[in-house]
Amino acid sequence: MNIAVAFLIIYFLVMILIGIWAMKKSSNDSEDFLLAGRSLGPAVTALRLQSSSMSGYMFAGAGSLGYSSGYFGMWYALGDLGGGVLNLSIIGRRMRKLTKILGSISSIEYLENRYQSSAVRMVASILALGGLFLYLMSQFIAGGAGLASVTGISFDIALVIAVAVIVSYTFLGGYLAVAYTDFVQAIIMLIGMVWILIATLQAVGGLTAGHQQIEAINPNLLTMFGADLEYQNQWGLIIGALLIFSIGYMGWPHVVVSHMAMKKPSVSRMAGVYSTAFNLLFIPAPYLVGLLALIVVPNLAAPEQAIFEVAKTVLPSFAVGIVMAAVMAAIMSTADALLLQASTIASRDLVGRFFLKEVSEKTLVKVSRITVLVMALGGLTMALLQPPSVLFLATFAATVLGAAFAPAYICAVWWRKANKVGALASMLVGSSVSVVWKLGDLGAATGLDPMLIGIVCSTLAMIVGSLLTQKSHPVSAHILDAIDSAASVTNTRSTRDVKEDIDLSTQMPEGR
Template sequence: MNVALIVLVVYFALMAAIGMWTTRRSSTSTEDYLLGGRRLGPAVTALRLQSSSMSGYMFLGAGSLGFTQGYFGMWYALGDLGGGILNLSVLGRRMRKLSKMLGSVSSIEYLEDRYQSPWVRIVAAPIALGALFLYVLSQFIAGGSGLASVTGLDFKVALLIAVGVIVLYTFLGGYLAVAYTDFIQAIVMLIGMLWILIATLRSVGGVTTGHERVGEVNPNLLTMWGADLQYQADWGTILGALLLFSIGYMGWPHVVVSHMAMEKPSVARGAGVYSMLFNILFIPAPYLIGTMAIVLLPGLSDPEQAIFEVAKSVLPEFAVGIVMAAVMAAIMSTADALLLQTSTIAARDVFGRFFIKNMSERQMVRISRTMVLLLAAGGIGLALWQPPGVFALVVFATTILGSAFAPAYICAVWWQKANSVGAIASMIAGTVVSVAWKQSGLADMTSTDPMLAGLLASTIAMVVGSLLTQKSHPVSSEIREAMADL
């Protein structure tokens, strides 16, 4: 067994141990299993939020974008840098207070409680389930691909191992296991990524020399306009890249649930500081490594393997194992959050709300755990059948989530006139427009990113729908009073 594989086995065992440790604290209570009992502090909140939003994209998609388009990828990084603190500042404290007042324990249930209509949940649940499942699928593929690349295992075997570990601790410990493992995994991600970056810059002769060598290959790669300058003044695409990981992920159910799990509303302030520090150190690194890989790996056939292959070429074998643990940390920290949130929506927001009346807490937890297994099985099946590219899948899924839900979550705590009609219209418009924009080719024809088009459509639908129906669907005095206290 090689050194890298030994390190990974130890790391996987640690994650499983955390899941078993948290089992007794989250096995029967719905609030404990789904929100960790609302007792998480600022450091765990921030790093759990950041690691669950970063995903395997940062080790596969970001490196690939750097390798193929150079510094154009930094538009995504710029949006991502302030995404965490923006999310915590806009939603954190207010969403924690309002969700507690309403007694909501899932991100979709919260929307129904705030907008006071079962139709909000009927519309929101399938949109969230579909997009989150695509996102889960991308993480499974990333996990299998990364593990296979470093260990030499067959992709199918690597996929089963990676998913098996994720499912084990998510199944056992619920949100508490997800939060604590994500906290540890964020630290491992940061150490691993910085280690690769430092070794990469040393290998190319430093930042200046590295840039000169990249410029010799294609000077356009050192601009932020793409390898062929195809994005020069293409502000629709650029704005979409900036919005994807800043405004966009205020609509990701698996991320915003972090606000609901905070110990108290004031945790958001401290969490914002931790979030910003983590982002500054972590986010630019994979794009820069991918760009430098152009020099180090000129014959690389699969750009999504850029960071893995760079790590193997610039680091000693024992360090590759640690870095691979960081890669798996990025993947697992998102996959576990996605699995838990998707199973929660299916169990509580679909079965518990519409099919099994008066569901007990034990039943809820049991169904949620069963859904974790079913979702994992479905994801493995699709990943083995025909694995798509991770970057494209992540961008597509997160675009739908951001377009559909960001205005609904933001207006829920900031606009007292936002009502059920506006919320439903917003979710439908954001979903339809973002998907249609991408699939019909309008993104290329109009030079406007699907995220930008989707957010504009959902925001307009929220405002117009709410204002036109204030008399027929007024916001209740209870909600208005609760919002006034935020």
């Protein structure tokens, strides 16, 4: 196990070195620190988007679902397979153009500028901070548990080490460090997950032999309807599972900010190709390993440890280190994105917008760095108390964020009539309904998943709220012009690339 620990130490050091490199490359300009100067190409954009959305859930939650519910977990995987290309195709190019035109630096500031309402920014900031903080805790807990499992040190010490590494490079290099560490971590995740899947299949004698052994344990696990067939004909719950990582994550502020950091709008096209290729190789694997873990490590007391325990069983020591680096990569790539986005919202969208309005760009970057530390300490403190499972926290936060923000981000670029009343109604209704549904366990009683009911109610609130208030709260002419400009598509690639290289921020007044 010393070899595994050595690999992890080397991996942690590399991440910190990337943070130091990014700090030297970045200036004290907010656009540099928070969006890497809008300089990222398709490969970094795609893998950053995918790694920051997958998280420790893929190694803890997905493995747990496979272990306890069999192929039912594949409904989540099916939605996730197309999530990246949907995100980039539906809002990627248009959001990149519109945020540049409106001078938006953060994904929440963008909502204020598009819907022309400080109330939208205030409500969005509070909702986003709550959801991101819960998601951040789930990553800290997963990181501590994984590190403790491999190294043998206590959970508390492992948690502190994992958080310290994440905070160090996020604090130093801002979005540039997050983007490039996420890119590297996505590659490590892919290598590690494919390796453990191949080793697991060899250990059980191949997929067919594995299926035969699972059938002897419980044939229902080979269906997509749960260990007791409890999801059979429960299409309201199944559709929710498909939506959460496909449509839902178009509402995650720490993910959609990837669109804003692209070098130019056309980057989204090739990024969609990279994203799909990565997803096809990576996403089904943890669910399948979790299922086969029933054979390799039966009678696990904690199903969320399934992939960790399988790795230690089927791999040699040096490979365990690489796989654990992959696990930590999945966790850290989401945690750093959450941490940076939460600190951005706290510093720029709340403090800088409503409390310290006359501040320099240099001061805003300092406030962002301070809030990285504050958010990390708060998340660390809560994680040490060991709240609910990683699976519950991750799916709860993902559901609330998706229901609250997906219609607001989609309608911002696709619907000219979407106004501030519709946006406020959508965010408040979507978040409230999904929270009540999730905490009240109404999914089991109604057959409707919290994600499904949340996104439907949020969308209806956007439509009804906007249509009823077109006269009292019309969308201004300059916002309509900006939407039209963001939607424009030229006929030739050369013309398009020339137009995209123009500084679009000169077309519109800059928002705060």
